Amino acid sequence: MPFKDILLNDGRKIPAIGFGSWKIPKDVCAGQVGQAIDVGFDHLDTAQVYRNDEEVGQALKESGLSRKDIWITTKWSGVDDKDPKTSCEESLKKLGIEYIDLYLIHHPRLCKGDIEGTWKKMEELKKSGFVKSIGVSNFTKEDLQELLSSASIKPVVNQILLHPYVIKSTTPLLQYMSSQHIVPEGYSTLIPLTSKPGGPVDKPVEKIAKRLNVKPEQVLLAWSKAKDAVIVTTSSRKERLEGYLDVGDIVLTKDDVKAIDDAGAKGELWEGRKQRLAVGAKYVAAAGLLGYLLYTRL
Numbered sequence: 001m002p003f004k005d006i007l008l009n010d011g012r013k014i015p016a017i018g019f020g021s022w023k024i025p026k027d028v029c030a031g032q033v034g035q036a037i038d039v040g041f042d043h044l045d046t047a048q049v050y051r052n053d054e055e056v057g058q059a060l061k062e063s064g065l066s067r068k069d070i071w072i073t074t075k076w077s078g079v080d081d082k083d084p085k086t087s088c089e090e091s092l093k094k095l096g097i098e099y100i101d102l103y104l105i106h107h108p109r110l111c112k113g114d115i116e117g118t119w120k121k122m123e124e125l126k127k128s129g130f131v132k133s134i135g136v137s138n139f140t141k142e143d144l145q146e147l148l149s150s151a152s153i154k155p156v157v158n159q160i161l162l163h164p165y166v167i168k169s170t171t172p173l174l175q176y177m178s179s180q181h182i183v184p185e186g187y188s189t190l191i192p193l194t195s196k197p198g199g200p201v202d203k204p205v206e207k208i209a210k211r212l213n214v215k216p217e218q219v220l221l222a223w224s225k226a227k228d229a230v231i232v233t234t235s236s237r238k239e240r241l242e243g244y245l246d247v248g249d250i251v252l253t254k255d256d257v258k259a260i261d262d263a264g265a266k267g268e269l270w271e272g273r274k275q276r277l278a279v280g281a282k283y284v285a286a287a288g289l290l291g292y293l294l295y296t297r298l
């Protein structure tokens with residue numbers, strides 16, 4: 001069962017899993033994006049700041065795909081202080097396309113305190129037709145509330161960090177987005193495998209993977225799917241990409257999701273404690289140094 005497209009609040013449908021081009025070096029980017037398209041990805045996620053749009057565009061051209069058969073998301077990242085319109089025009093040119101499916105504000109800080117004014121510029125872009133849908137990324141609940149207070153067009157998505165070690169603190173945002181019909185797009189969902197191996201999430205993920213005869217990364221992406229999120233992931237390895245697409249067939253039970261959430265919350269708590277301990281230790285060290293300096297000067 002392949003992934004089902006997800007309906008957005010502007011009536012358009014987004015493919016439920018996308019291939020991201022962040023950190024892909026220019027010299028291998030066209031090859032890796034081409035490979036993703038060849039295995040069946042029909043949704044690419046890029047950004048002004050990834051600085052590989054020409055190569056993504058090259059892969060698109062070489063794929064021979066008709067424009068309507070691929071979804072392209074890119075983001076205004078505020079590079080060189082260019083505004084959304086100029087950046088969008090440059091992205092269109094670099095990607096070699098006539099329109100962008102989804103254009104995002106990459107981060108609220110780019111709005112420099114004027115979320116409402118920046119969103120107006122995004123609305124203008126949608127009205128121009130060069131951008132079909134508009135959304136945001138890394139917005140908090142408060143950022144979204146500020147935006148929605150004066151928006152005439154709602155963001156269709158908020159692309160956010162979504163993995164088990166942040167689920168406890170992110171759930172209120174997800175609930176708010178759901179109430180506003182803003183779809184979550186989850187990135188860095190594989191963090192338990194890529195940068196926090198050995199944490200409490202490993203056990204439930206491994207147990208579920210064994211039971212379902214799938215890979216741990218597939219369980220994590222299925223968990224993101226269970227949160228009704230569009231998955232944004234990546235890999236240079238063909239077999240991993242194929243495995244990602246097979247996640248369309250994986251359905252976790254409520255208990256599976258809860259086991260992963262609970263383990264993630266434990267890890268989040270531990271991370272919070274570790275950070276507070278580190279800050280505390282810094283203060284103790286600074287106080288010790290100050291005491292020593294005062295003592296030696298006396």
Ligand SMILES: NC(=O)C1=CN([C@@H]2O[C@H](COP(=O)(O)OP(=O)(O)OC[C@H]3O[C@@H](n4cnc5c(N)ncnc54)[C@H](O)[C@@H]3O)[C@@H](O)[C@H]2O)C=CC1
Nearest residue numbers: 020021022045137187188189190191193217232233234235
């Ligand atoms: N809007 C934003 O601020 C951000 C957006 N993104 C988007 O999301 C995309 C994906 O982001 P990532 O953080 O790379 O996502 P990710 O968490 O999906 O990680 C992908 C990486 O995990 C590796 N991986 C897969 N299975 C593994 C395993 N079993 N063990 C160890 N490693 C494994 C892959 O090879 C790949 O390098 C980006 O390319 C970008 O398009 C990413 C970060 C921020």
Ligand SMILES: O=CCc1c[nH]c2ccccc12
Nearest residue numbers: 022047049050077106107138
């Ligand atoms: O999208 C990935 C992370 C990233 C890299 N550069 C920027 C700039 C602004 C927001 C996010 C990011």
